[in-house]
Amino acid sequence: MNAEQEILDEDVDPILKTAIIHAQFESIHPFLDGNGRLGRIVIVLYLIQAKVIASPIFFVSEELERERMRYYDLLNGTRGNHPDWASWLTFFLKACERMAEKLNTKLDSAEKLAINGLKECEKDSEKKVWMYTFHNPNTTASAAANALNLSANTVRAALNALTAKELLFTDRHTKRNKKYKNYELLRILS
Structure with missing residues (x-):
């Protein structure tokens, strides 16, 4: 192992694990059809299993698809002799952050609607x-x-x-x- 390599242990944050699991699943491409859909479902299922989310409402795939060309480029960059995991993980984390902000905005708007309606x-x-x-x-x-x-x-x-x-x-x-x-x-x- 050279000085540039870093190892993530089992206690790493579940969102980082999710990013790695997704990249590895997409790399093995096990089925003739549906790998992308299943890979995006695996993201949600792992986040539920890791108790990061309680129900399937956090679809980071929406954010990944929004930057599809970058998504595929960075995903492909995790393969080969010189994988660039840092760029992929950074991209995935930023996509998760954007999705979380989007959901929080929706929840805030729904809460405001509920409160205003209750007043009437x-x-x-x-x-x-x-x-x-x-x-x-x-x-x-x-x-x-x-x-x-x-x-x-x-x-x-x-x-x-x-x-x-x-x-x-x-x-x-x-x-x-x-x-x-x-x-x-x-x-x-x-």
């Missing part, structure tokens, strides 16, 4: 239903009633009040089985 709610049932739409932004009265353990009539009244306050939207021409949408939240999350 007059009844407890409206508050409960409003907050439920952050779990299920495309809902019906029966789905919300079942989830919240409230009567369908109470939930329907709350949904209609939230629609009147323009917090939710529903098709005014549909009479039965109306769907209610929290479009502001959906816009934030898209």
